[in-house]
Amino acid sequence: xxxxxxxxxxxxxxxxxxxxxxxxxxxxxxxxxxxxxxxxxxxxxxxxxxxxxxxxxxxxxxxxxxxxxxxxxxxxxxxxxxxxxxxxxxxxxxxxxxxxxxxxxxxxxxxxxxxxxxxxxxxxxxxxxxxxxxxxxxxxxxxxxxxxxxxxxxxxxxxxxxxxxxxxxxxxxxxxxxxxxxxxxxxxxxxxxxxxxxxxxxxxxxxxxxxxxxxxxxxxxxxxxxxxxxxxxxxxxxxxxxxxxxxxxxxxxxxxxxxxxxxxxxxxxxxxxxxxxxxxxxxxxxxxxxxxxxxxxxxxxxxxxxxxxxxxxxxxxxxxxxxxxxxxxxxxxxxxxxxxxxxxxxxxxxxxxxxxxxxxxxxxxxxxxxxxxxxxxxxxxxxxxxxxxxxxxxxxxxxxxxxxxxxxxxxxxxxxxxxxxxxxxxxxxxxxxxxxxxxxxxxxxxxxxxxxxxxxxxxxxxxxxxxxxxxxxxxxxxxxxxxxxxxxxxxxxxxxxxxxxxxxxxxxxxxxxxxxxxxxxxxxxxxxxxxxxxxxxxxxxxxxxxxxxxxxxxxxxxxxxxxxxxxxxxxxxxxxxxxxxxxxxxxxxxxxxxxxxxxxxxxxxxxxxxxxxxxxxxxxxxxxxxxxxxxxxxxxxxxxxxxxxxxxxxxxxxxxxxxxxxxxxxxxxxxxxx
Numbered sequence: 001x002x003x004x005x006x007x008x009x010x011x012x013x014x015x016x017x018x019x020x021x022x023x024x025x026x027x028x029x030x031x032x033x034x035x036x037x038x039x040x041x042x043x044x045x046x047x048x049x050x051x052x053x054x055x056x057x058x059x060x061x062x063x064x065x066x067x068x069x070x071x072x073x074x075x076x077x078x079x080x081x082x083x084x085x086x087x088x089x090x091x092x093x094x095x096x097x098x099x100x101x102x103x104x105x106x107x108x109x110x111x112x113x114x115x116x117x118x119x120x121x122x123x124x125x126x127x128x129x130x131x132x133x134x135x136x137x138x139x140x141x142x143x144x145x146x147x148x149x150x151x152x153x154x155x156x157x158x159x160x161x162x163x164x165x166x167x168x169x170x171x172x173x174x175x176x177x178x179x180x181x182x183x184x185x186x187x188x189x190x191x192x193x194x195x196x197x198x199x200x201x202x203x204x205x206x207x208x209x210x211x212x213x214x215x216x217x218x219x220x221x222x223x224x225x226x227x228x229x230x231x232x233x234x235x236x237x238x239x240x241x242x243x244x245x246x247x248x249x250x251x252x253x254x255x256x257x258x259x260x261x262x263x264x265x266x267x268x269x270x271x272x273x274x275x276x277x278x279x280x281x282x283x284x285x286x287x288x289x290x291x292x293x294x295x296x297x298x299x300x301x302x303x304x305x306x307x308x309x310x311x312x313x314x315x316x317x318x319x320x321x322x323x324x325x326x327x328x329x330x331x332x333x334x335x336x337x338x339x340x341x342x343x344x345x346x347x348x349x350x351x352x353x354x355x356x357x358x359x360x361x362x363x364x365x366x367x368x369x370x371x372x373x374x375x376x377x378x379x380x381x382x383x384x385x386x387x388x389x390x391x392x393x394x395x396x397x398x399x400x401x402x403x404x405x406x407x408x409x410x411x412x413x414x415x416x417x418x419x420x421x422x423x424x425x426x427x428x429x430x431x432x433x434x435x436x437x438x439x440x441x442x443x444x445x446x447x448x449x450x451x452x453x454x455x456x457x458x459x460x461x462x463x464x465x466x467x468x469x470x471x472x473x474x475x476x477x478x479x480x481x482x483x484x485x486x487x488x489x490x491x492x493x494x495x496x497x498x499x500x501x502x503x504x505x506x507x508x509x510x511x512x513x514x515x516x517x518x519x520x521x522x523x524x525x526x527x528x529x530x531x532x533x534x535x536x537x538x539x540x541x542x543x544x545x546x547x548x549x550x551x552x553x554x555x556x557x558x559x560x561x562x563x564x565x566x567x568x569x570x571x572x573x574x575x576x577x578x579x580x581x582x583x584x585x586x587x588x589x590x591x592x593x594x595x596x597x598x599x600x601x602x603x604x605x606x607x608x609x610x611x612x613x614x615x616x617x618x619x620x621x622x623x624x625x626x627x628x629x630x631x632x633x634x635x636x637x638x639x640x641x642x643x644x645x646x647x648x649x650x651x652x653x654x655x656x657x658x659x660x661x662x663x664x665x666x667x668x669x670x671x672x673x674x
């Protein structure tokens with residue numbers, strides 16, 4: 001670009017400021033330098049050039065520019081303040097303090113200068129002087145004391161009181177960026193992601209160069225499944241702070257989530273290049289490598305992570321979650337020592353407990369293994385929100401809404417596509433094995449656990465004036481709406497697909513609840529119910545620490561009750577939609593693979609293909625905990641694993657007893673609880 005001869009210094013300053021706030025410090029620098037050719041003594045342009053260089057982590061160049069500004073305009077406080085920032089970046093704290101003291105003399109009413117002085121004094125170990133400067137900054141910055149009070153309330157767990165403080169500040173000052181940010185933080189902790197996004201949008205309109213605001217915005221959008229918008233927020237954060245690893249790590253995590261593995265690795269490796277010990281990036285690299293089947297490299301990345309961050313229990317659990325990995329004696333000793341530390345974050349302690357459970361199970365010390373699994377579940381349950389009564393009520397609504405008569409009245413509705421093959425059930429029941437078998441067929445693309453069916457279902461009541469929600473709103477839909485909803489589901493799922501194959505899998509286990517809705521919007525879709533011995537299914541979930549969701553799995557009673565609810569709903573679907581769902585028993589697949597593969601392919605209207613028997617040769621990416629297991633030939637060691645833990649499963653057996661008594665005698669516990 002070329003400087004317009006008619007541009008005034010102010011016009012150039014404004015344009016450069018716009019680029020800097022938008023995260024493009026390089027363009028801001030270019031505009032400033034071109035303008036300074038014509039106006040070499042403009043104080044504002046010199047200071048803005050210094051700020052652009054600081055943003056690019058070029059403190060020596062910034063110091064040169066800002067020293068020139070100070071020499072020309074010794075009474076310009078912004079020049080002294082900017083020079084101090086450049087000196088701080090170089091570790092020259094005493095010189096930075098001198099520059100800030102001069103800036104404070106020139107502008108005694110500036111809270112930001114006082115705050116910077118306080119931080120420098122803290123770095124220098126002059127705590128008393130720093131405290132005085134902090135107190136002065138509070139007095140000079142409007143509502144600072146109120147916001148600090150709100151933060152203290154928040155730290156004490158008094159979130160509602162803190163929220164009231166932030167809202168009161170915004171009533172008096174609607175443009176207070178700190179109050180907007182803090183209130184958005186409250187909304188995020190309450191998982192009110194839409195509210196958080198709205199508050200952050202307001203904050204970023206006022207302060208578009210606010211790095212943490214863009215990071216928080218990315219998270220809020222990510223939680224709402226706004227993938228592209230979330231990536232754009234992280235890109236803005238990266239442009240603002242290209243030498244911080246956070247933005248790269250978060251962007252890499254999203255790319256991994258949507259299956260863009262090359263892009264994910266590029267972002268995560270950039271984060272590690274900036275910070276070699278960044279646990280989020282190292283762990284993320286391990287996850288990507290595990291997903292694409294490079295277990296050796298995944299282990300190396302996880303190992304690097306725990307070497308740098310031995311308290312990061314999540315990565316120890318990631319090693320355990322490879323399922324085929326085995327811990328050494330030294331590993332176990334390290335994990336037990338770390339798990340016992342009082343200062344450890346509780347979320348990380350739970351990870352250690354689950355990892356230790358797996359370590360002792362691999363050594364066939366099942367009593368010790370269960371002790372750790374139980375500790376991990378107790379720890380995790382304390383931070384989960386789950387209401388079993390709500391589950392029963394919801395399933396009652398499904399059964400009441402989706403009756404045999406209801407389906408008869410709506411015969412012939414929906415989108416005619418037969419592309420989707422849904423694999424449902426409960427976690428750890430063999431669904432990944434079924435998916436891998438199907439994905440080995442040349443006509444089927446294996447995706448992963450797609451959230452789209454439930455989101456389409458729940459969206460249908462959002463705009464209604466009567467506020468009726470799914471599933472009770474379904475009977476109010478017109479026949480043509482079902483076809484549109486089926487097409488919407490197909491459209492949404494295209495972002496997870498990489499090929500033009502005619503069929504694809506959707507392996508979200510919890511879709512078992514939406515089979516009735518699916519049969520209306522996509523009547524030709526196939527549904528396979530992955531079943532397993534109830535105690536093996538429940539035990540498998542009890543031993544698994546899920547990244548998110550499945551809150552019912554962390555208590556034996558609640559887990560078994562959920563299994564009974566799952567069975568009740570599946571029995572209903574079989575009754576009102578006979579032939580719609582194919583049950584596939586995991587144990588039968590293990591005992592007679594070919595027979596079960598033929599059943600599956602025949603049900604899906606797929607021609608026979610020998611590759612389905614050699615599913616373990618398929619090199620596709622697999623995200624679930626079973627990713628390494630399905631890359632090996634079928635094995636029977638996990639059949640009836642529950643017997644090794646039977647004496648510990650009393651609460652589970654008690655709840656499941658009515659169902660267990662219907663099973664073959666050799667599948668039942670030796671003794672039922674009294």
